[in-house]
């Protein structure tokens with residue numbers, strides 16, 4: 001017999017996917033962080049630039065510790081169980097994410113996670129193409145090995161491609177497939193879905209860039 005969900009249960013249930021436009025998103029406010037990240041090459045992936053940081057949060061959302069400096073994804077096909085260390089996030093970036101926009105980026109993600117974030121991992125990533133096709137996701141269709149993921153596109157400069165896809169199985173036909181525009185944030189259940197981003201290529205001889213913030217969360221049960 002089908003399980004009938006009460007109104008209360010439905011309200012408590014965590015959403016599984018949401019696409020949200022950050023209100024009054026202003027690319028200019030992000031410019032100094034973008035310039036910073038362009039000086040921080042990802043030592044593991046050519047063409048990629050990256051800073052990372054993260055926090056352990058109390059149930060009221062206040063930070064009570066820092067995440068480990070080393071980053072490990074057990075199931076990552078390109079870097080299986082490999083400890084990676086990235087440059088730190090730009091100075092002031094965490095404060096900016098929590099207050100530098102009309103509605104804070106953290107607030108949007110916390111609402112999607114129903115304020116249950118226990119570990120918040122923050123990545124600021126730039127991918128550069130110089131007239132060649134560059135893989136945005138070397139590990140192909142994947143899960144991040146966490147509970148919830150948020151991908152906010154900050155900018156797309158002089159590129160084609162970079163379509164964000166979400167599927168119900170590894171390599172399965174995506175049910176969501178869109179080029180996210182600057183200010184659009186896609187959030188989803190990492191345990192239920194697999195995600196992927198198609199390669200990018202610069203349109204003209206100048207370098208092409210795609211900049212994103214990726215937030216991942218492990219939740220309190």
Ligand SMILES: [Fe+2]
Nearest residue numbers: 142143144195
């Ligand atoms: Fe991912």
